[in-house]
Amino acid sequence: MYNMETLIDDLFSVKGVLGVLVVSSDRSVVFQDLARLKLDGLKETDLEMSLLLFDQVEEADLLFEYYRIYIRKCPLGLLWVIMQPDASAAMIRLQCDIIVPKMKQQKPMKRGIGRLFM
Amino acid sequence: MVPEMLSVQDGIKQVLIVDNNQELLESLKVGLDKYRTQFFTLYANDGKKALEILKREPVSVVVSDVRMPKMNGLALLSSMTSQYPDIPVIIITAYGQDELEWLARKSGAVAFVSKPFSVDEIGNKILSLLQKESDGGVIKGISIGVFMQLAEMEEMTCTMRVYSEAAARQGVVFFMQGKLFDARYGTYSGEKAVVKILSLEQTHIRIQNSCPDLVESKIGVGLQALLLEAMRLKDEAISDKAENPENTLVELSKQNEITTASPEQPSASEEKAANQKKQRPAKVFHDIQKEIGKDFGLSQVGSDHGWEHTVTLTLKIGDLFNAGRLKCGYIQKSDNNSNLFIPGSPSAVVRVDQTCPRDRIFRIAGRIV
Numbered sequence: 002m003y004n005m006e007t008l009i010d011d012l013f014s015v016k017g018v019l020g021v022l023v024v025s026s027d028r029s030v031v032f033q034d035l036a037r038l039k040l041d042g043l044k045e046t047d048l049e050m051s052l053l054l055f056d057q058v059e060e061a062d063l064l065f066e067y068y069r070i071y072i073r074k075c076p077l078g079l080l081w082v083i084m085q086p087d088a089s090a091a092m093i094r095l096q097c098d099i100i101v102p103k104m105k106q107q108k109p110m111k112r113g114i115g116r117l118f119m
Numbered sequence: 120m121v122p123e124m125l126s127v128q129d130g131i132k133q134v135l136i137v138d139n140n141q142e143l144l145e146s147l148k149v150g151l152d153k154y155r156t157q158f159f160t161l162y163a164n165d166g167k168k169a170l171e172i173l174k175r176e177p178v179s180v181v182v183s184d185v186r187m188p189k190m191n192g193l194a195l196l197s198s199m200t201s202q203y204p205d206i207p208v209i210i211i212t213a214y215g216q217d218e219l220e221w222l223a224r225k226s227g228a229v230a231f232v233s234k235p236f237s238v239d240e241i242g243n244k245i246l247s248l249l250q251k252e253s254d255g256g257v258i259k260g261i262s263i264g265v266f267m268q269l270a271e272m273e274e275m276t277c278t279m280r281v282y283s284e285a286a287a288r289q290g291v292v293f294f295m296q297g298k299l300f301d302a303r304y305g306t307y308s309g310e311k312a313v314v315k316i317l318s319l320e321q322t323h324i325r326i327q328n329s330c331p332d333l334v335e336s337k338i339g340v341g342l343q344a345l346l347l348e349a350m351r352l353k354d355e356a357i358s359d360k361a362e363n364p365e366n367t368l369v370e371l372s373k374q375n376e377i378t379t380a381s382p383e384q385p386s387a388s389e390e391k392a393a394n395q396k397k398q399r400p401a402k403v404f405h406d407i408q409k410e411i412g413k414d415f416g417l418s419q420v421g422s423d424h425g426w427e428h429t430v431t432l433t434l435k436i437g438d439l440f441n442a443g444r445l446k447c448g449y450i451q452k453s454d455n456n457s458n459l460f461i462p463g464s465p466s467a468v469v470r471v472d473q474t475c476p477r478d479r480i481f482r483i484a485g486r487i488v
Contacts, residue, residue, distance in 0.1 A: 020440075038440060039441075040440065040441065057452045057453050057454075058450055058451070058452055058453070059451045059452060059453055059455075060449075060450075060451040061448065061449065061450045061451070062448065062449040062477060062481075063433055063436065063437070063442075063445065063447075063448040063449075064445070064446045064447050064448065064481050064484075064485060065437045065440075065442035065443050065444065065445050065446060066442065066443025066444040066445075066446065067441070067442050067443040068437075068440055068442040068443070070436060070437075070440065070442065083440055083442075090477070090478055090481075091478060
């Protein structure tokens, strides 16, 4: 069985990756490492609404002014990678191609959306 | 048989000979005439005149004497290394001027010919330098924008000489390991020169597999931004031409007519703005298609309520992470439909297939917003 932290470390090895979040289909947080993002705090309502958007989504790639957010369907739910706008998205996609199948062998961490909020 | 009417348009290169000795110039003119299927010769009496010619003519090699009035060969060499680092210079020296030769070599001269010399000696030196100018090949029928993107992707180090038959002018572009370093077009350099070169039509491109060490990085923005700027200028020129076929400048009296239009009626500028807004999705689609071609399943999708809702939710994701303004997005749904969207009023939505060069499109879209 693969260790989730090790899998996620592969994502952080790509230059410009600032945060990783894995949210299950029932909206609970399976994994998060957002320490490099200077966030005041995440709003639960916003996250709920945003997750609604991705019910039918296999892959999404959003380019914002300060960050690029890559979202990928994975066996545990949705994998979110938050990176700098100029980070190599192609490398991230490649890393995700490798680690997403391995996630099948992962057990979800503690449930509850509360884990997401700082 | 040698054709009489060959020109630069036929790919014939130009060599500039600089010397104040009229007799020598005349004998070179006669002697080098046998190379006219490979290069033409231009002549200048001093360095100053040589620089004037370089400003307006595409020159591949300069052959210069050292001792000349007004501007001598070394001063010319020094100006050339800063303004035309890609043009090789052959220096003509008198026999036994080793110190001068050393100085000239240090200043960037690539070859020397000692007096007295034969025409073939100088002709062969010119030919070997001309060969290097297109050692990476010559390409016709491909847009310079496309080729520059290829150079970026392939991380090429090269010097591209872009000659436009339509404009009868040449521009030079320098790439160092895939990074657009500098360009020259007439008296322009840097970004302005790149934009001018990208606007050229009916081009053929000669590729040299090296970039002169002396070229400094002068380009501060990405290639995509410059491509878009060139396209914008082209579009503006076309629409100006269409709106004012006889005179591209809007007359002042006509501008006054617009500003004094009746308040009940939308003014011409308001109407134009409304039209532009209406046509925005089509223009975005057109801009992307122009950049990446017709492949990758590109088709335009109208922005409906569903898409506006998607955009609104996506904006919320940005708020969640303090990510700033949304520039563009790509969403692949479980029905395998993939769409790119660019927020706006209305948002532009483009259907693509999953193999589309997303990063490239993002860069284009990022500039459109």
